[in-house]
Amino acid sequence: MKKIVIYFSASGITEKRARELAAVTGSDIQAIVPAQRYSLADLDWTNQKSRSYQENLDDAVRPALEHGNMNLAGYDRIYLGFPIWWGIAPKIINTFVESNDLSNKEIVVFATSGGSGLQTAVKTLQKQYPALDIKAGKLLNHSVKSDII
Template sequence: MKKIVIYFSASGVTAKRAKELASVTGSDVKAIVPAQSYSPADLDWMDHKSRSYQENLDDAVRPALKQGTVDFAGYDRIYLGFPIWWGIAPKVINTFIESNDLRNKEIVIFATSGGSGLQPAVRTLQKQYPKLDIKAGKLLNSSVKGDII
């Protein structure tokens, strides 16, 4: 089974866990890079005018990606990771999902979080994309020791 770890990391925490996961699972690894990176001010969840806060309020927001689509031909499993923002995936994850053909792939969600659990974010993605095979992996707030599924 060919696997790839795809992740979005705003501050480097999720990137570290994604690279560890790729290493322990023998997966390729690729970052999801927004066209406009997030500054510390953009990530200030206490500031109701911050970019991340405002994106969370609008279900239609889809931040542009720096890279184009990814060729997933030959991959069976996609580990998809992100930091949890307000209990859900950042909107850039929606952009990524909607920009790529993920049909017939097993998509295993992992995340990092300062306080939210993984299940609400997974359920939201499953509801948004019912035709995709989205499964819960694990919250990775500490070193990755093995596969998450």
């Protein structure tokens, strides 16, 4: 089974966990990069005018990607990682899912979070994309060890 870790990380925390996960699982790795990077001000969830706050309010928002679709042919399992924002995946994850052919792939979601669990984010993605095989992985707030598999 060919595997890849695909992740979005605005602050570097999710990237660190993604790299650890890729090493432990023997997976390739690829970042989801926004066309317009998030600044610290953009990430200020306490500021109702911040970019991340405003994106969260609009279900139709799809932040542009630096690189459109990825060549995922040949991959059977995708570990999809992101920081949880307001209990769900950041909207850039929707952009990624809608920009790529993820049919016939097992998508295992992992995340980092300062307070939210993983289940709401996974259930939201499953509801948004019922044709995809999306499964709950783990919340990776600490170093990834070999027992993750």
